[in-house]
Amino acid sequence: MRRLVERLVAPFAVDRRVLALAGARMADGIGNSFLIIVIPLYVTSGVVGGTAFGLGESMIIGLVLSLFGFLNSSFQPVTGRLSDRIGRRKPFILVGLAGLAMTNVAYVFAETYVSLLVIRGLQGVSVAFIIPSSVALVNELATTGDRGGNMGVYNTFRLVGFGAGPAVAGAVVSRGPYALPGGAVIDGFDAAFYIATITATISYVMVTVLVSDPESTAANAGADLSIPILDRSGTNLLDPVFTLGVASLFMATAIALFATIQPQVNARLEQGSTWFGLQFAAFIIAQVALQTPIGRACDRYGRRPFIVVGMLLLVPTTLVQGFLFSSVLMFLARLSQGIAAAMVFAPSLALVGDLAGPGESGSKLSVLTMAFGYGIALGPLSSGALVGYGFEVPFVFGTTLAVLGLALVYTQVEETLETSASVPVVGSD
Missing domain, CATH: 1.20.1250.20 (MFS general substrate transporter like domains)
Incomplete structure (x- = not known):
């Protein structure tokens, strides 16, 4: 074997x-x-x-x-x-x-x-x-x-x-x-x-x-296993691991809004359960296709650029779902949202892994996995509570979270990979 x-x-x-x-x-x-x-x-x-x-x-x-x-x-x-x-x-x-x-x-x-x-x-x-x-x-x-x-x-x-x-x-x-x-x-x-x-x-x-x-x-x-909220180095206000945990919570909540409002989605788009299944699966398809290549790319070009671009892409791909009337466009929006999440998840795990000192991997990485799990649970509850105020309301809420997550990542997370040592310079020996 x-x-x-x-x-x-x-x-x-x-x-x-x-x-x-x-x-x-x-x-x-x-x-x-x-x-x-x-x-x-x-x-x-x-x-x-x-x-x-x-x-x-x-x-x-x-x-x-x-x-x-x-x-x-x-x-x-x-x-x-x-x-x-x-x-x-x-x-x-x-x-x-x-x-x-x-x-x-x-x-x-x-x-x-x-x-x-x-x-x-x-x-x-x-x-x-x-x-x-x-x-x-x-x-x-x-x-x-x-x-x-x-x-x-x-x-x-x-x-x-x-x-x-x-x-x-x-x-x-x-x-x-x-x-x-x-x-x-x-x-x-x-x-x-x-x-x-x-x-x-x-x-x-x-x-x-x-x-x-x-x-x-x-x-x-038995290393120091505390997870600080504030940045101990003094470079930023918040600790980068905590920041990525909050951003993962916001991202997961935004992507999980779609799960429990199937009747409203099908009625608005005048579609059946087959189309909804395809739209739901589109997110996973993008994840499966892109997790490995994006993970390898972030080893070469750095973690932070992928996380920032992914959070940026999450904003319009979440918002647009609340205003579409086409099954095909909803499928494409979900696919694009999956691309955004793929750009965030593996690079975030890699960045936290870079920051984890000896014997700290379980404690630090669990911040991300815990936050993502809470987001997946909170997303359906949020959409179920908000959809009664209008079809677009859950997605506006998710977009707001995505914007906050983007701001946190952009201002509080620094690059951990020395890209200059990993990316060859054209014309160099």
Whole structure:
């Protein structure tokens, strides 16, 4: 298996452990994103019952899905800092994957709304063990000259998994029940939960066999893990890591506004669910296509220019969505918004990775991953609350956040890469 990974890693020009970890995250991403489609169907199928606390099905679905995001984001700084203290990443990733596998199979036995909330909450905590430790490990296996490329490859694989899951989840549910060898039969929901369990198990095996912590992680355990708000160097007002965390929160909120207003979008554009699905997927398509090349480009030309341009592009691509009446133009706007986010995310991770001292990767990088997770959770809530005041209002709100994020990045974040040493001068020897 190791030889196969070594052959596969050559075209990506990354450490084989980074590619193995990226592949593992792609596998667990498929299973985890399955649940985004399957859980709403499961709640409305009549299989689940019990106390609903006086809430309707749509509110229960929202609680189940959002609980994952809030717990996941809230626990990431804790697990990131703890992995820094201990000086180990791999055990945290394995604990998270094991928890994910066990909670995936637990859905088969869930028959009440309360059990769904508990299981989804435990999944959020499990993934909080995986994300900061994984990103920190990628950071520590990279160098200043290839950090952006490594982050880009990792994010590309992860997003492929996240995008592939929803594409097939509905079909798995609708085509059930399935006959198994020996005469057993399982319905479509149980099949989907078992698939999610299998993908998490595959990830666990891949990490166990192919991924290891670098020696420097243990050697540097227990460093100063505080995350200041103000810039200690005195160059700017705010600390750059904190600044990028706030900008990531604003960016994620802006890009997630689209997710929960499908009825309003379809009515305004006079389109069906197929077009909405394409528009929603356009963002992920741009991310998958551009994360790696942008990551490698920021290793060559610097981190800050990509982050600034990406935040600048986020402003019009968010605003225009509130004023369009064409399905094609909405698709292009979402695609352009995905380009903007791709220009921000991998370079931001690389810049924070550059700033992270020995043994600080988990703590510092978790600021970005936590902020992004909160934004993804806050975006749908914001659009749901604001769309009643007018279709364009959520997007104006998102645009305002994008402008604030752009101002913060432009004024408070400095370049960390010495581009003069990495970019060849034409005509030089």
